Amino acid sequence: MDNASLKKRDLAVLWHPCSQMKDYERYPMTPIKRGEGVYLEDFDGNRYIDAVSSWWVNLFGHSNPIIANAMKEQVDKLEHVIFAGFTHEPAIDLAEQLVAMTPEGLDRVFYGENGSSAVEIALKMSLHYWQLAGKPEKTQFIALESGYHGETTGALAVSDLGLYKAPYKPLMFDVMTAPSPDCFYREEGESWHDYSLRQFEKMRELVEREHKKVAAIIVEPLVQCASGMRMYHPVYLSELRKLCDEFDVHLIADEIAVGFGRTGTLFACEQADISPDFMCVSKGLTAGFLPLSAMLTRESIFQAFYDDYEKLTAFLHSHSYTGYATGCAVAKATLDIFQSQPVIENNKVLAQHMAQATAHFADHPNIAEVRQTGMILAAEMVQDKKSRTPYNWKERRGMRVYEHALSQGALLRPLGNIVYFMPPYVITPEEIDKLADIAWQGIQLATKD
């Protein structure tokens, strides 16, 4: 088998995600044979550093032997069992551990199959809760501009991604949108703190005006990843928590991308010292091995649904693989690594190294900003630095970086014109240096004319 024959077979039968399939004529795909640590290897023997953790899921390297073993052991015992009326150790172990690790007050775990389903569960549960709590008029959601919460219709409805969403508008409920606290747009000399606080005022106005109708506010804490690693200050979250309390509105924290250490703390909410009413986790939960998600909530919300059968107050949501035993065992093995190794501490050193290795990027005439939150670092290419005028999107400059990086042995998949690193935590300082070199060359090429 080689790259060429696999590409041909693939193109004859497959339809890839997030892709204009015709694009593969211009940007060929890369068939991967195996993965080890931060490296991916194709069928022609080329190796690539996975700088994007395979869409932000991988935490401890590809084919990590500890996690692989946990998975093998579990499938030999019990791969899965119906989760209504039955239970098993992996689901219980994992739930106990999640409750212990997440912010205070999140004491109930509802499993889903992927990030989007965790978001749907949170939205449905919040809405349903208000009906049970005698406030059926609370039926609307507030989301942030530039937010992303997944691709299923409910999750997409609360996302702000025009192109991804536009064709499906007729399927979706209306959502109120508050301006993003994204600090890219702060004034010269203005701090992240002050800008995020200034943006918060618009959220306050919206909530003061509409709160009677609002069930919940959903946010990606600290980093709006999909819309371009857009970052903001924790003060926004601490103010938002107070606002939600003041006006009886739920706060849903979508930690699907930022959870499990990406922002420098185990969960991003910790940096604002807050506890949401609902928290969604997925992606890193299984370190990139299996699809699984968990939605955590408060005991008081659970209790609102807890009643005699005839009252018909049950939360009836289910998926075929709710409480997937193998997924839970893999997630447990992943969380055990956080317990047994100083992951967060080590990441501080790696994050510092990423900052140093890319410090000169900010001086590039076409880089408007290099921003970083923990293990996420992004450089935004623009046509004009002073006015921050973006490049014409049709020029697809980010794809030039992508192509160059592949030719040099790195998987760097920019978001539009934003080049970013979000690597597995097993990356070494030397590999970070190599990535920085490749990214720098790619940026030079992409901005040349």
Ligand SMILES: *Cc1c(COP(=O)(O)O)cnc(C)c1O
């Ligand atoms: C990826 C992502 C989702 C959706 O998760 P899927 O597993 O792709 O359905 C939701 N929210 C955020 C913040 C994400 O990054």
